[in-house]
Amino acid sequence: MSHVELDLSADVVTLTERLVDIESVSRNEQAIADAVEAALAPLPHLTLTRRGHTVVAHTDLGRGERVVLAGHLDTVPLNDNLPSRIDGADLHGLGSCDMKGGDAVILRLAAAVAEPVRDVTFILYEAEEIESEFNGLSKLSVSDPDLMGADFAILMEPSDGVVEAGCQGTMRVDVTAHGERAHSARSWKGVNAIHRATPILERLSAYDARMPVIDGLTYHEGLNAVGIRGGVAGNVLPDLCTVSVNYRFAPDRSEAEAEAFLREFFSGYDVLVADSAPGALPGLDRPAAKEFVDAVGGTVNPKFGWTDVARFAALGVPAVNFGPGDPMLAHKQEEFVPLEQIRHCERVLTDWLRGDR
DSSP: OOSOOOOTTSOHHHHHHHHHTSOOBTTOOHHHHHHHHHHHTTOTTOEEEEETTEEEEEOOSOOSOEEEEEEEOOBOOOOSOOSOEEETTEEESTTIIIIIHHHHHHHHHHHHOSSOSSEEEEEEESOOSSOGGGOHHHHHHHHOGGGGOOSEEEEOOOOTTSEEESBOEEEEEEEEEEOBOEEGGGGGGSBOHHHHTHHHHHHHHTOOOOOOEETTEEOOOEEEEEEEEEOSBTTEEOSEEEEEEEEEEOTTSOHHHHHHHHHHHTTTSEEEEEEEEOOBOOOTTSHHHHHHHHHTTSOEEEOOSOOTHHHHHTTTOOEEEOOSSOGGGTTOTTOEEEHHHHHHHHHHHHHHHHTOO
16 A cells, blocks of 8 residues: 555544554554655644654654653554444454554644644654564664653553553563483483472462552562473483463563562572563653643553553653553454544543643
8 A cells, every 4th residue: 555645634533544444564564654754744843753664753842841652553464354444432443452543643633732831752653563673662762762752651552541650571581490311111210300390380379479569559460380391202201391481570670670589589490581671660750740640530550561661661751551442452353442532532632732631
């Protein structure tokens, strides 16, 4: 698809439909990025920057604060769920929930709020749904970190139209028990590594979840086996057994602290970090964050999963998730977004940026 036009004067639901109908599976975002850039380019109050298929537009009004509104343009692969369709109070289609409803809100705000009380940076970026090396925000944090600088950031991931603050970190480790191979008919001549892994599972079963309170929000950590590997043949005692463990840690712990906890928790075993991403503190003590929470009704939930808010946190920018759609519907064939949630998010953010709340 090429030469797609987006009318930013259209209502936010119509704009969501138009965005959903532009197929933009990860690594195929050129058409949608071109359309976004073309729609924003004529707006005199915005300065545009394009990096790959990531489009950044920002105001320079000399305000005392700057906020970022960000959303990814890509989707997971097609699953017989295009084009979009409206069924009663819901808009269905690939990416409707995750997260083109939120993208439509961002574009409407960029066009309609020409003189916000805070300077605003709008970021619509590529490749969130795949490996981090392709992520538009990740690339931007290296090439143009100043474009991500702000006092506060809002990532418009689906959150049912309520604020989800910060996010937990995630770390995956391989915990390995060692043994000695032997013929199973003479098992006493060896050491069964799978049997030696039993205490690993027992420690996990007995784990008492840490639940720290941060900025008044209670985070619930998780420590779980997510895989196990071991075995050589049906008649051989295995000399290795590896349990893959996922740790979801609260954002008051750094990656180094999370790793130290895991090494102590699994003392006596080899522990290898296989994958890791930091959490993000909610930062609700910042003035812009407080005012935003008040503007949306004061309800704030902790974010238990990991989102790109952590990329802002790494730059010292507190961030929250706030967008239309049920996050449980993300990536499902039947994903949809309630029309009223799209309109609600647009109303709230419009009033907040204009200083009406």
